[in-house]
Amino acid sequence: MSYDNTCKYLAETYPADFAKWLLASETSDIQVLKTELNLEPIRADSVTFLQISNQILHLEFQTSPASTPPLDFRMLDYYTRLKRQYWCDIEQVLIFLQPTSSEIVFNTQYVDRKTRHEYRVIRLWEEDPTPLLANPALLPLATLARTDSPEDLLEQVAAAVDMIEVTDEKQNISACVQVLAGLRFEKNLIRQLFREEIMQESVIYQDILQKGLQQGLQQGLQQGLQQGEELGKKQEALELILRQLMRRFGAIESETQQQIRALSITQLEELAEALLDFSSQSDVVNYLANISPTQTNQ
Numbered sequence: 001m002s003y004d005n006t007c008k009y010l011a012e013t014y015p016a017d018f019a020k021w022l023l024a025s026e027t028s029d030i031q032v033l034k035t036e037l038n039l040e041p042i043r044a045d046s047v048t049f050l051q052i053s054n055q056i057l058h059l060e061f062q063t064s065p066a067s068t069p070p071l072d073f074r075m076l077d078y079y080t081r082l083k084r085q086y087w088c089d090i091e092q093v094l095i096f097l098q099p100t101s102s103e104i105v106f107n108t109q110y111v112d113r114k115t116r117h118e119y120r121v122i123r124l125w126e127e128d129p130t131p132l133l134a135n136p137a138l139l140p141l142a143t144l145a146r147t148d149s150p151e152d153l154l155e156q157v158a159a160a161v162d163m164i165e166v167t168d169e170k171q172n173i174s175a176c177v178q179v180l181a182g183l184r185f186e187k188n189l190i191r192q193l194f195r196e197e198i199m200q201e202s203v204i205y206q207d208i209l210q211k212g213l214q215q216g217l218q219q220g221l222q223q224g225l226q227q228g229e230e231l232g233k234k235q236e237a238l239e240l241i242l243r244q245l246m247r248r249f250g251a252i253e254s255e256t257q258q259q260i261r262a263l264s265i266t267q268l269e270e271l272a273e274a275l276l277d278f279s280s281q282s283d284v285v286n287y288l289a290n291i292s293p294t295q296t297n298q
Helices: 002-013 015-023 071-086 136-142 150-162 167-181 187-193 196-200 203-222 227-249 254-261 265-277 281-289
Strands: 030-033 047-052 055-062 089-096 109-112 115-118 120-123
Touching: 002 015, 002 055, 002 136, 002 167, 015 030, 015 047, 015 055, 015 089, 015 136, 055 071, 071 089, 071 109, 071 115, 136 150, 136 167, 150 167, 150 187, 227 254, 227 265, 227 281, 254 281, 265 281
Parallel strands: 055 089, 089 120
Antiparallel strands: 030 047, 047 055, 109 115
């Protein structure tokens, strides 16, 4: 979901700010760990692991308390896997974004006969917005904080975003604010306070756009679209991927473009997801080289 991806982006881009907020730690020596652990893989878009001087801060963002397996067991599962792999102190914080009366959001431990595991829980709608408003990295979360006047709070957030001097950071924070604000506010109000073109230039917006494209392609295939419609979807995906590659890495070699054009819709979906982790055009070349020619769909 876009909310989970937005929170993950914030935590991974501004780990020191989250450590300061949740651990009262001023250190900047932080390593963002991979979000897939050993043994049988467990994955969640909202999970972030930050390693801070022999301590791990595990953040789990949730829009809904519903989960399979249940959240309390998941926190225990993450803890034991992290402990096995890194063998250090682990601080776990489960952050709920959206108000709910579910008893799950008030639970801070897993209990099963002789097993007991505790973790922290933050319900954003009960949090004081002041420290969140004071930190650009936490402004998106401030939109969901405690207030008697939600619209005034959103205006404060918008004013704080306008004060960010670095253009790229302003674009990305603005996009994150608008995504999370959507959990609480009407779209028209958000659009009145934030310029849409600023959001469209942001990294997080492009990420959401790509994931939306992937979902659209998958739904189209599941519904059995006709061949002509499938070709149209493929062309749309192809054009978006090439635009994203050129935006990030400049001109793309013609041979590389030909290889991409030869991919099937499924392979384009996989490439759209994989390119989020690419740092240079050589990563694209290496990725394509590992695709068997017999798998391509001309």
